[in-house]
Amino acid sequence: MYATNFSRAANLADASAKMGAATDGKYLAGGQTLIPTMKQRLAAPSDLIDLTRIPDLSGIKADADTVTIGAATRHYDVATSATVRGAIPAIAALAAGIGDPAVRHMGTIGGSIANNDPAADYPAAVLALGAGIITDKRTIFAEAWFQGMFSTALGTDEIVKAIQFPIPAKAAYAKFPNPASRYALAGVFVAKMKNGSVRVAATGVGEGGVLRFPALEAALQANWSAAALANVAVSPEGLLSDIHGSAEYRANLVNVMARRAVAAAG
Template sequence: MYETIYHRPTSVEHAIQLFSTAQDAKFLSGGQTLLPTMKQRLAAPSDVIDLRHIAALAGISLADGQLSIGAAVTHADVAASTDVRQAIPALAELASHIGDPHVRQMGTLGGSVANNDPAADYPAAVVALEATIHTNARSLSASDFFTGLFDTALQDGELITRISFTVPQKAAYAKFANPASRYAMAGVFIARHADNSIRVAVTGAGSDGVFRHEEMESALSANWSVDAISGISVDAGQMLSDIHGSSAYRANLVKVMAKRAVETAH
């Protein structure tokens, strides 16, 4: 690991000020991606700004059909939260299967969403639940936030402060996890909203990161059942292909996980 300067701000404003005056700073949330890359000397920030002790980034609240989760809330806390389990059980279930216990105790919602790993679980939930990502500067819809592999609409020095979710009528998440890393080789989050609209979001499989499967959405809107998507094919040409699974394999996994999510939502 290269030499770096560690900062521990206690406010969002202080964190932003530190970032703006550093030569090449990185925000540290859970550190599940940044720290390993630093240890491997694949990243060498001049300054590391630890966000974990900022009170404004903590907390979970539920009011008026809106679930709000602070960016620094860990996966373990999302999984254990009574408010999350009451409002969106599928989100709590998703969080409970991220990585291993160590990852869940350290990794955070905001860090995962900001990193936008193509195999991460949260992006599928954020997209399917039509979440709003709040930053220190603005609020962004999920459809505007994710822009490609490891890429988001966040500007330099902008950080996520919280994410708000509208409570759906029904929701479920199913994933096929890599047995070693527990990352999703294919994960499908399906949500039915109060206006009866359906969103189907896929993570872990797409060649450009998280995406919506609009054909499945239309089919489920007309017939909320597993049978509705039985005849739908997933384009293998749009899927990732690597040592863990071919594009055709992932295309099949997406369909299987979608069926499981619908069954669970029922």
């Protein structure tokens, strides 16, 4: 890791001020992606501004239609939240499957979606549910948020405050992990919204990060069942291909994981 300066932000204004004063600052939440990246010397921020002690950034709230999760809320707290388990059990299950227990104790939802890491799990849920990303400046919806691999609409001086998920009628997430890294080789989130619309988003497979699969959505829109997907081809076009699996294999996994997610969603 290159030398860096660490400071804790007391509140959002303090965080912005500290970022403004830094030559090449970065916000630090759980650090479960940023610190490994810095250890490999692939990132060299001059300053790290710790957001996790800002009181407003952690916590989980729900109303009849939405669940709102503070950006600095740890995966473990999402996974074990009675509120999340009750309203959107698919989100709790997804959080319970991120990394390993020690990573879940540190990692945060804000950090997970801030980078559009192609193998992170939360982006699939955010995109499939059409969640809103609430920053200190605005609310950005999922479609506009993800802008390609490792790229989002987040401004350099902007802080993610919370993620607001609409509560779906049915949803589930199914992941096939990369055997080595245990990140998603294909992670598919399926959702049937209360208005009847269906969305399917997958992580781990797209060259441009998380993406939706309209053919699968159409089939499920017509018939919400795993069987409805049996003969729906997923094109390998635009999917990742590497030493762990061809695009064709990943395309297959998208279909298989989508079927399993639908079965799990009921």
